[in-house]
Amino acid sequence: MPRVRAALPPRRRAGLPDLLAARRRPVRAAADPRPGPGRPARLAAQRPGARAGGDPAAAAFARPPVELPDPPPLPDSPPAAVSVPPAPGVDPAVVEMLVADAAARARAALLGDPVPDYPLWPDTVRWAAAHPAAHARIGSGVDRAVAAWRAAGDEGLDVLEHPWSPPATTMAHARDALVHQEEGVAAEPGAVWRNRWTSGAHQLRYSREGRWHPYREREGQWWPAGPAQRDPVAALQLLQS
Structure with missing residues (x-):
C-alpha cells in the first residue's frame, strides 16, 4: 500500500521582521551576562591575562570609582579640510x-x-x-539674508525679516538720543515704525535681544551695514562714518 505523505505548508519567505529578529539573536547572545556552559572559560580565553573564574560581583562593586582622565586639549584651529574622491552619485x-x-x-x-x-x-x-x-x-536670492547672518547670526536674520513692536518708550528714548547726540552731526528726527527708525538712507532696527542693527538703503532695498550695537547712537555713527 503506498505511503501517504502529509501535505506540508509552503515555506514562508523571510520578511524584514524575521531578518531583524535573526540579527538581534546573536547580539543578545553575545551581550547576555548570564552564565552558560563553558562561558567563563570562553571569556577567559578571549581576555589575555584574565582569571578564568572572574571577580565576585560584590568585590567589583565595592571598589571605589576611578577618576576619569582630563579630556585632551582642543586644537588651536578647526581640523584641516578633507579631500573626498569622486564616486558615482556622490558630489x-x-x-x-x-x-x-x-x-x-x-x-x-x-x-x-x-x-x-x-x-x-x-x-x-x-x-x-x-x-x-x-x-x-x-544663488543670489539669499544675499541680504547672508549679510544679516554674518552681521549678527540668527538675531540679524530675524531683524531683517520680522518687524515687531517694542515698548513705545524704548523707541522714544532712542529717538531723543539720536536727535541730541553729543558727538558728530545731529541726526534728523527720523521716522519711527514699529522697531525701525529711518532717516534718509540710514535705518536702525531694534532686535528682541535689545540691540540696534544698522541698515543702509541700496537700490531700493535695506541692507545690513555692520554689527549690532547696544547704543543706538553708536549704531548710527557706524552709518555716518
Whole structure:
C-alpha cells in the first residue's frame, strides 16, 4: 500500500521582521551576562591575562570609582579640510562641506558655545554665510539674508525679516538720543515704525535681544551695514562714518 505523505505548508519567505529578529539573536547572545556552559572559560580565553573564574560581583562593586582622565586639549584651529574622491552619485564638494561644518559645530559644542538646531530656512542661510561655495550654489536670492547672518547670526536674520513692536518708550528714548547726540552731526528726527527708525538712507532696527542693527538703503532695498550695537547712537555713527 503506498505511503501517504502529509501535505506540508509552503515555506514562508523571510520578511524584514524575521531578518531583524535573526540579527538581534546573536547580539543578545553575545551581550547576555548570564552564565552558560563553558562561558567563563570562553571569556577567559578571549581576555589575555584574565582569571578564568572572574571577580565576585560584590568585590567589583565595592571598589571605589576611578577618576576619569582630563579630556585632551582642543586644537588651536578647526581640523584641516578633507579631500573626498569622486564616486558615482556622490558630489565630493558637498561631502567636504558637510564634514567641515560638522567639525566646526562639534568644536563649538566642546568649547561650550551654543549649537542650535535651526529650522530649514535659517540653517540654509547659516550654511550660505559660513561656506562661500554653498552660497554660490544657492544663488543670489539669499544675499541680504547672508549679510544679516554674518552681521549678527540668527538675531540679524530675524531683524531683517520680522518687524515687531517694542515698548513705545524704548523707541522714544532712542529717538531723543539720536536727535541730541553729543558727538558728530545731529541726526534728523527720523521716522519711527514699529522697531525701525529711518532717516534718509540710514535705518536702525531694534532686535528682541535689545540691540540696534544698522541698515543702509541700496537700490531700493535695506541692507545690513555692520554689527549690532547696544547704543543706538553708536549704531548710527557706524552709518555716518
